[in-house]
Amino acid sequence: MDFTVLIGGAAGQGMDTLGMMLAKSLKTLGFHVFLHRDYMSRIRGGHNFVKVRFSNRPVLSHADEVTVIVALNAETIELHSGQLSEDGRVITLENGGKVPPNLQKRTIQLSSADIVERSGNKRVAGTAALSCVLKLFGLPLAALSDTIVTVFAGTTAVANETAAQMGYDAAETKFHAEAPAPWDNIFINGNEAVALGALAAGCKFYAGYPMTPATSIMTYLAKKANDAPILVEQAEDEIAAINMALGASYAGVRAMTGTSGGGFALMAEGVSLAGITETPLVIAVAQRPGPATGLPTRTEQSDLSFVVHAGHGEFPRLVMALRHPEDAFYQTARAFNLAEKYQIPVFLLTDQYLADYTQTVAPFDFARVSIERSLATAVQAGEYLRYELTDTGLSPRIVPGKFPGKLVYVDSDEHDEAGRITEAAAVRKSMVEKRQRKGAALHPELLEPEYIGCDEPKVLIVCWGSTYGPVREAVLALNQQNHAVGALVFGDIYPLPTKMLERYSRQASKLVNLEQNATGQLASLIRQHTGLACDHSLLKYDGRQWSKDEVIAALIKEVL
Amino acid sequence: MFTIAKETAWCPGCGNFGILQGLKEGLDSLNLEPHQVVISSGIGQAAKTPHYISANMFNGLHGRSLPAGIGIKLANKDLTVIVESGDGCSYGEGGNHFVHAVRRNLDITHLVHNNQVYGLTKGQASPTTAKHQQTELQSEGVQLEPLNPLTLALTLGAGFVARGFFADRKQLAALIAEAISYRGYALIDILQTCPSFNKVNTLKWYKERVYYLSAEHNPADMGQARIKAEEWGERIPLGVIYKRETAEYGAHNTVINANPPLVDLPLKPHDAKRFMDEFR
Ligand SMILES: Cc1ncc(C[n+]2csc(CCOP(=O)(O)OP(=O)(O)O)c2C)c(N)n1
Ligand SMILES: [Mg+2]
Numbered sequence: 149m150d151f152t153v154l155i156g157g158a159a160g161q162g163m164d165t166l167g168m169m170l171a172k173s174l175k176t177l178g179f180h181v182f183l184h185r186d187y188m189s190r191i192r193g194g195h196n197f198v199k200v201r202f203s204n205r206p207v208l209s210h211a212d213e214v215t216v217i218v219a220l221n222a223e224t225i226e227l228h229s230g231q232l233s234e235d236g237r238v239i240t241l242e243n244g245g246k247v248p249p250n251l252q253k254r255t256i257q258l259s260s261a262d263i264v265e266r267s268g269n270k271r272v273a274g275t276a277a278l279s280c281v282l283k284l285f286g287l288p289l290a291a292l293s294d295t296i297v298t299v300f301a302g303t304t305a306v307a308n309e310t311a312a313q314m315g316y317d318a319a320e321t322k323f324h325a326e327a328p329a330p331w332d333n334i335f336i337n338g339n340e341a342v343a344l345g346a347l348a349a350g351c352k353f354y355a356g357y358p359m360t361p362a363t364s365i366m367t368y369l370a371k372k373a374n375d376a377p378i379l380v381e382q383a384e385d386e387i388a389a390i391n392m393a394l395g396a397s398y399a400g401v402r403a404m405t406g407t408s409g410g411g412f413a414l415m416a417e418g419v420s421l422a423g424i425t426e427t428p429l430v431i432a433v434a435q436r437p438g439p440a441t442g443l444p445t446r447t448e449q450s451d452l453s454f455v456v457h458a459g460h461g462e463f464p465r466l467v468m469a470l471r472h473p474e475d476a477f478y479q480t481a482r483a484f485n486l487a488e489k490y491q492i493p494v495f496l497l498t499d500q501y502l503a504d505y506t507q508t509v510a511p512f513d514f515a516r517v518s519i520e521r522s523l524a525t526a527v528q529a530g531e532y533l534r535y536e537l538t539d540t541g542l543s544p545r546i547v548p549g550k551f552p553g554k555l556v557y558v559d560s561d562e563h564d565e566a567g568r569i570t571e572a573a574a575v576r577k578s579m580v581e582k583r584q585r586k587g588a589a590l591h592p593e594l595l596e597p598e599y600i601g602c603d604e605p606k607v608l609i610v611c612w613g614s615t616y617g618p619v620r621e622a623v624l625a626l627n628q629q630n631h632a633v634g635a636l637v638f639g640d641i642y643p644l645p646t647k648m649l650e651r652y653s654r655q656a657s658k659l660v661n662l663e664q665n666a667t668g669q670l671a672s673l674i675r676q677h678t679g680l681a682c683d684h685s686l687l688k689y690d691g692r693q694w695s696k697d698e699v700i701a702a703l704i705k706e707v708l
Numbered sequence: 709m710f711t712i713a714k715e716t717a718w719c720p721g722c723g724n725f726g727i728l729q730g731l732k733e734g735l736d737s738l739n740l741e742p743h744q745v746v747i748s749s750g751i752g753q754a755a756k757t758p759h760y761i762s763a764n765m766f767n768g769l770h771g772r773s774l775p776a777g778i779g780i781k782l783a784n785k786d787l788t789v790i791v792e793s794g795d796g797c798s799y800g801e802g803g804n805h806f807v808h809a810v811r812r813n814l815d816i817t818h819l820v821h822n823n824q825v826y827g828l829t830k831g832q833a834s835p836t837t838a839k840h841q842q843t844e845l846q847s848e849g850v851q852l853e854p855l856n857p858l859t860l861a862l863t864l865g866a867g868f869v870a871r872g873f874f875a876d877r878k879q880l881a882a883l884i885a886e887a888i889s890y891r892g893y894a895l896i897d898i899l900q901t902c903p904s905f906n907k908v909n910t911l912k913w914y915k916e917r918v919y920y921l922s923a924e925h926n927p928a929d930m931g932q933a934r935i936k937a938e939e940w941g942e943r944i945p946l947g948v949i950y951k952r953e954t955a956e957y958g959a960h961n962t963v964i965n966a967n968p969p970l971v972d973l974p975l976k977p978h979d980a981k982r983f984m985d986e987f988r
Binding site: 547 | 714717741742743744746748751756758759762763764765766767768769771772774775776777778779780781782783784786787804805807808961962963964966967970971973975976977978979980981983984985987988
C-alpha cells in the first residue's frame, strides 16, 4: 500500500496545520509518513498545497499520483484532478456546483456551513475533512482525536471533535490501509535535523539573517536557546552574520551561520576570511531557485558551483550535500569536527525540498556523535605561533584568553607564523603551501557516495543531495522491473570523492547525471575532477522537486 | 605591558602613533593583562594598530571589525573587546554595523581613528571628509554632506559618546580607560591627522579649534550633549559628550547572563537528545 492525500487551498487557509494533523495521526497509527509542502511566496491567497504520503514501508519522497484530494477551494480541484488515481476520491468543503461532472460520483461534499453551525466554530471545517480522510482509509477516528487534543485546547478541542465526528460519518471506507508493526520513529524535517545535529555537536553560537528556506534552522535553535544553551543572534545582514560567527569561533566556541543563495553571496568575503585566518566555521546554505530572488519558496540545486568557488583566493574547504534528514543530522555533527580539525569552512549544502519536507525516520543515535575539538591543550614556551608551519599544514590552535602570556593573532592580511602582517615573498609562499597542505590532509576524510541499485549497473546515475529520496525509490522500482540501473548519490561533494565513481563508471555503459538545475553542475565537477563525461543529463529547473515518478519516466523515455 | 617592538607601516608624523600610545597607556592604567584583551580591527592604516600592541588580535575585513568583535564578546564575556578601525572602515564600509552595534549595546569599546580620509587607498573622501574638500578622486570637491558620527550615535541611543584627539595622549589614555570601564557600547571618535593625504585637517588646523569640555558640561544631559555633538568648525569639543547608564546587552540576554562565558560551557552530545525526543 502507498497512498497520498493532497490538501490544497489558498495561503492562510491552514493547509500546513491540517497536513501536520493528518501526518501525526498517521504516524500515531504506525505508518511511514512523508509530508511535502508546495508553497507560494505570499501570506494570503495564491495556491498552496501539502501532500501527505503514507505507507507500511519507508517512504522517502513525494509521489505524483494522489489518492484523495481535500479541496479547500475550487482551484485545488482544477489544478490537481489530473493527478487523482483512477479510484481516487475528492473531499470538498463547499456545496456542489464547482466539481466537474466526471468527478461528481467520487466527491464527498462536506458542508462547511453545517459544520460551523453544529460545532459553533468557524475554523474547524478542515478537521471534518481530515476525519473523512481517515474513514476513507478505514482508519480509526481516535488517531485524529489524540492529535486534536495535543494541537488544540479547551473549547476549540470540543468543536474540533464535533467536526471530526461529522466528517467521519460522511464517508464510507474505500481503501484498505493497514499499518505496519509499531516502530520507533521521529517525525522531522531537514532543517530541524540540521539544528539538532548542531546542538548535539555543541554549537553554542548561531548568527544569521532570515532567508527562506534557511530561516527555520535559526528559529528552531532560538526556541532552544535557554535550554541548550545556545546564543542565537539575528544579525543586521548576512555579512555581519558570518563575521560574528567567525569572531565567536576565534574566541573558542563552536559557531555556525546559515542562509540561502542571495545571503550567501553577501557572505562570500567572510568565507575567504575564514580561509586565510584558518577559523573553523560551519555554514548551511539552503538553496532555492535563483538568480537573485528567483523563486523564494521553491527548490533547486543551482548553487553547487557557487558554494564550491565562493570566496576570493585559494584555500581549502569541505562541502557536504545533505541527502535526507538522518544524513543532515549526522553530517552536521561531523561538520563541526572537521571544521575544527582542519581549521576550515565546512558547508552544509541543502535545499528547500529537504529543508521543509517532514518524514518519519528512525530516532537519531546520539551515541554516534562524538565531539573532537582538535584544540591544543598545552603550548610551548616562548611566543605562541598561531600559524606555525607543520608537515600537515595544521597549526596548534588555542583559544584567546586561556593561556596567560600567550596571544592569538589572526590576520586577513597575509601573515607570518605569529599572525603578523607581512609581504615577504618566502613567507607568502610558505603560507599558501601550508593552506594547500591542509586541503591534501583533508582528503582521507572524504566519504564516498552512497550506491543504490543492482550489482552490475548498465546505467549509472550520478546525483547529489536531496534527490536521494526520489532517485532511491525510482532505482529500486526499476530494478524490480529488471532494468540494470544504479545510482551514486553524493554527500561529501567537494573535494569530490572519486573511488566509487571510477569503479562503477567502468562497469556501466551509460553515465547519467540527474540534477535539480539547468546546467548540470555535478557533471561539470565530475568532469573537472576525473575527466569522466556524462553521456546524458536529466535536469529539472522548474522549482519543483524531481518526484520518483518523474525520475522513472525520464529514465525510461530518454535513457533505458 | 602592552608595548611590543614592531616596525609600523605608518608615515612619519601620522596621527596613528599618538592613538597607539594613548591606547597602550589606557590599557596599562586598567590593570588588564594582554591575554585578557582582544582587539578586532578592519582594514586600513588605522586598522593596523593591533599589530603594534601586545594583545590578542582579530584583524578581519574592511568594514567588519564590529561584527567580528561582537562575536568575540558574545562568545567570551570575560574578554575585554576593543574594536578599532578608521573612519572609512567604521562609518563607510561598515556603516550598517555601526548603526546596529549601537542598538545592540554590547559591552565593547569602539575606537575610530578619524582622519577624515581614506588613508590606505591614498586619499579618497571618507564619510567624514568636509563638503567641497578636494581629493584626487573628488577633484571637484566632495559633493556629499559629511556624516557626524557623534550625533548619529546619540540619535541611535548610544550611552557613551566621546571625542578624542591624537595629539594629547594623556587625555586620550584617560578617555579610552573610561570607555573600556563603561558597561555597554562606548564610542570614541578620535580626531587624527593624515599628513600624506589630508592637507586640510592638519595639526595646526586642529590646535586652533579643539578645546576640552569644561566641568560645566553635564554629560548626562542629552540636550547639552546634542549641542556639543553638533559643534564643529570654528570650535571642536573634546571629551565625554554623553554618558549615562544603560542596559548592556549581555546583562539582559538570558543566554549570556545566566551562563558562564559560552566558551566555557561543557559540550555533551547526549544533552541534546531530549530535544529529539520531542519529535517522537
Ligand atoms: C571590501 C573592501 N573594499 C575596499 C578595500 C580597500 N580599502 C582598504 S582600506 C580602505 C579605506 C581605508 O580608510 P579608513 O578606514 O578611513 O582607514 P585609514 O587608512 O584612513 O586609516 C579601503 C577602501 C578593501 N580592503 N576591502
Ligand atoms: Mg581614515
